[in-house]
Amino acid sequence: MSDPLGHRIADLREDLIALTQALIRIPTLNPPGAEYAAVCDLLKTRLEASGFACTLIRATGTPGDSDRYPRWNLIARRDGTRPGPCVHFNSHTDVVEVGQGWTRDPFGAELDDDRIYGRGACDMKGGLAASIIAAEAFLGQHPDFAGAIEISGTADEESGGYGGVAYLAEQGWFSPQRVQHVIIPEPLNKDRICLGHRGGWWAEIETRGEIAHGSMPFLGDCAVRHMGAVLQAFEERLFPAMAARTTDMPVVPEGARQSTMNINAIHGGQPENPPDFDGLPAHCVPDSCRIVIDRRFLIEEGIDAVSSEVIALLDDLKARRPNFDYEIRELNRVLPSMTDRDAPIVTTVAQAIRDTLGQEAAFVASPGSYDQKHIDRIGKLKNCIAYGPGILELAHKPDEWIGVTDMLDSARVMGRTLETLLLND
Ligand SMILES: [Zn+2]
Numbered sequence: 259m260s261d262p263l264g265h266r267i268a269d270l271r272e273d274l275i276a277l278t279q280a281l282i283r284i285p286t287l288n289p290p291g292a293e294y295a296a297v298c299d300l301l302k303t304r305l306e307a308s309g310f311a312c313t314l315i316r317a318t319g320t321p322g323d324s325d326r327y328p329r330w331n332l333i334a335r336r337d338g339t340r341p342g343p344c345v346h347f348n349s350h351t352d353v354v355e356v357g358q359g360w361t362r363d364p365f366g367a368e369l370d371d372d373r374i375y376g377r378g379a380c381d382m383k384g385g386l387a388a389s390i391i392a393a394e395a396f397l398g399q400h401p402d403f404a405g406a407i408e409i410s411g412t413a414d415e416e417s418g419g420y421g422g423v424a425y426l427a428e429q430g431w432f433s434p435q436r437v438q439h440v441i442i443p444e445p446l447n448k449d450r451i452c453l454g455h456r457g458g459w460w461a462e463i464e465t466r467g468e469i470a471h472g473s474m475p476f477l478g479d480c481a482v483r484h485m486g487a488v489l490q491a492f493e494e495r496l497f498p499a500m501a502a503r504t505t506d507m508p509v510v511p512e513g514a515r516q517s518t519m520n521i522n523a524i525h526g527g528q529p530e531n532p533p534d535f536d537g538l539p540a541h542c543v544p545d546s547c548r549i550v551i552d553r554r555f556l557i558e559e560g561i562d563a564v565s566s567e568v569i570a571l572l573d574d575l576k577a578r579r580p581n582f583d584y585e586i587r588e589l590n591r592v593l594p595s596m597t598d599r600d601a602p603i604v605t606t607v608a609q610a611i612r613d614t615l616g617q618e619a620a621f622v623a624s625p626g627s628y629d630q631k632h633i634d635r636i637g638k639l640k641n642c643i644a645y646g647p648g649i650l651e652l653a654h655k656p657d658e659w660i661g662v663t664d665m666l667d668s669a670r671v672m673g674r675t676l677e678t679l680l681l682n683d
Pocket of ligand 1: 381415628
């Protein structure tokens with residue numbers, strides 16, 4: 259099949275590499291949320307040169323926003339020559355901490371054969387660069403098109419998206435009146451369409467005791483033993499119940515097709531000594547113990563059922579176990595999101611994968627969440643998927659990389675998607 263747009267994209271290989279490298283070389287670490295102004299500036303300069311109207315939006319007052327670390331977002335829009343739908347590509351610009359174990363410069367963006375290395379290469383500056391190349395190639399090939407193309411670079415996805423897509427959705431930028439199709443180029447592999455994600459519920463549980471001398475624990479009440487009873491109840495009742503609940507969501511990896519819970523942290527008694535302190539502990543019965551739980555749930559479960567299941571276990575312990583008392587504090591909640599398999603953006607990208615890569619698209623859902631939750635729940639925009647280059651398992655790892663060929667292939671899929679959605683009327 260003749261594919262002039264595909265050839266145009268293939269010819270932009272060097273440009274794609276340079277753009278990806280330039281993005282990686284800006285260390286947009288979150289936390290603290292550094293360099294958002296610099297990355298937005300790069301995107302603005304680039305996209306204005308391609309005829310996009312750019313708006314910079316600071317998410318003032320959102321978590322972490324300060325004059326030192328302002329939460330800047332960029333939305334770029336290029337209108338066509340006639341009315342039609344708006345296709346929006348949304349990428350987060352932040353990256354997670356570097357961590358240990360790197361053999362490459364994490365912000366060097368070294369090109370080695372077909373790979374570009376760096377923190378954020380895969381998650382998700384490679385996807386952002388691919389969507390820009392796809393849009394620019396489309397505009398070069400089809401100056402007369404219907405509707406509009408939008409590209410956004412948004413803050414704070416890695417810390418929940420409150421200073422990014424959530425803020426923009428609250429301001430109306432993701433309303434179905436102004437945007438009709440959303441592609442989030444997260445690294446889900448170039449032949450997979452991600453329809454949505456599981457929900458999450460985070461809480462801190464504290465058990466209480468009574469301080470006493472450690473040589474006479476019977477005169478106090480050990481909060482750590484009370485927490486032990488909580489953990490035992492989780493092992494005997496909660497974990498088996500969660501394992502028995504499976505979802506129809508096509509979550510990958512398969513282990514996440516059931517309800518899961520991680521215990522993030524546990525702490526009881528005296529605080530940890532600083533590294534430079536080598537004294538001995540005092541002998542005390544701990545009067546407080548805290549855990550943080552990370553409960554991931556399925557679209558078939560309700561958030562209220564998830565929290566009340568844990569509270570019912572704690573109340574049961576309170577009824578049965580002498581002197582047991584607890585407090586629970588919700589830290590955050592994220593509702594699941596799932597786009598219909600027959601939504602227009604899903605069927606269009608699936609056809610583009612078939613036409614461009616010669617294979618059937620796989621449909622998946624994500625075990626964790628990403629910014630789709632805000633587009634769905636706040637923006638009320640249901641026609642949204644994640645589709646982008648990169649290997650999901652490389653995200654947040656040392657020596658993270660993005661494949662140049664994968665970026666080009668997914669840019670061709672994105673370009674074909676634009677042709678289908680914006681040339682037809
Ligand atoms: Zn990401």
